[in-house]
Amino acid sequence: MNKPNIVLRAPVFSQSGYGAHSRDIAISLWNSQKFNIAILPTQWGGSTNTADTIPVKDKEVLLFMCNNVIHKYVPFIFVHVGIPPEFTKVGNLNVGITAGLESNKIPKEWVDKCNLMDLVIVPSNFQRDVFKNSGVTTKIAVVEEGVDTSIFNNNPVNSDVFVYKLLDDLPCEKNLLGVGQWLQGGIGEDRKGIGLLLNLFVKTFENNKKVGLVLKTQISNNSSYDYYHVQQRIKSIKGNALYPKITLLHGNLTDEEMAIVYKHPKITGFVSLTSGEGWGRGIAEAVACDLPVAVTGWSGHMHFINPKYFNVIDFDLKPVSKGALSTGFFTPDMIWAYPNIEDAKKKIKDLIDNEEENRKKAKEAGEIFRKSFSKESTYSKLIDLFSNLSQSLISKSSLGNILTLDKV
Known part of the structure; x- marks a missing residue:
């Protein structure tokens, strides 16, 4: 037939x-x-x-x-x-x-x-x-x-891989992770919230030598041109301050390499200050790897994010930011989520201050997620x-x- x-x-x-x-x-x-x-x-x-x-x-x-x-x-x-x-x-x-x-x-x-x-x-x-x-x-x-749970899971990873060794060299023992494309708009305007995350992290952990931020991001592609402009954006927010430390991961990583990033012991938690997601692939991968998560509590990722296990950040629904408006996509009559800044600070700090408890909850959530998704x-x-x-x-x-x- x-x-x-x-x-x-x-x-x-x-x-x-x-x-x-x-x-x-x-x-x-x-x-x-x-x-x-x-x-x-x-x-x-x-x-x-x-x-x-x-x-x-x-x-x-x-x-x-x-x-x-x-x-x-x-x-x-x-x-x-x-x-x-x-x-x-x-x-x-x-x-x-x-x-x-x-x-x-x-x-x-x-x-x-x-x-x-x-x-x-x-x-x-x-x-x-x-x-x-x-x-x-x-x-x-x-x-x-x-999610490919043969890759994104809680199994041990190969410590001989380059990405693992790269993260081993991080100067801080505790690091938060942000993943996503750095889209158009200023601080608090880009949909993925990359600029807002960087700005909030720098202010929350000002001059803190013990906590770092790892950003896996790009503006549009993995060219050296893109890499340069991502660095410029980071400098425009962080300035010349030595601390807190910001580490940029830019370029192609395989799924196996991304899983190593999520599971590396120096990565303490995943943070997304997104204004909205259809699904939230990066968030889902982090959950599948038993990584504690702090995330805005609105849109597609709430399909699998349970506040019982994760730090869900309060938000306000307001018109889409002017910097993100685009003909045929986002228009002035649309709304999306703006994470509450004070609650975001609180939930992000909790990932650092209560690592053991958060990892315990994330492990339970990861097991549920891998079975369902x-x-x-x-x-x-x-x-x-x-x-x-x-x-x-x-x-x-x-x-x-x-x-x-x-x-x-």
């Missing part, structure tokens, strides 16, 4: 959240052995391509699917991973997969494009509700972005969804509703 055909348009080689999610989707569908898959690779913004850091086996499979041919005049499911304005009806059935928008609503253009699809898939209940409340009437399914558990939902869609595809094709790959 022929396998159902899927054409996947996605940034499978991009170093970005969308890139990692695209690879997970493609490999999960491939491993199910239930589908015939062809990939149309796309670029994601100005992000760096990561072919060199993708495991060899996965890269070979992805390249095979990129070269695979879905023959003309056969029915297929067209799947687009990206933002809704890019969604198009190409296949017999059309699916849009998106992380959504990190605010309380999505633009009308997004709504209209979503309503062209037969199915829209989002990663969290938060995003499902945002899409519905904004006017999306097509079917919406929630499929979480599963492993790749195997979450992407089984995706496979079931596409298996059911395939049955609909067979029904549609029997009515002669067949398009060709020429229209892709």
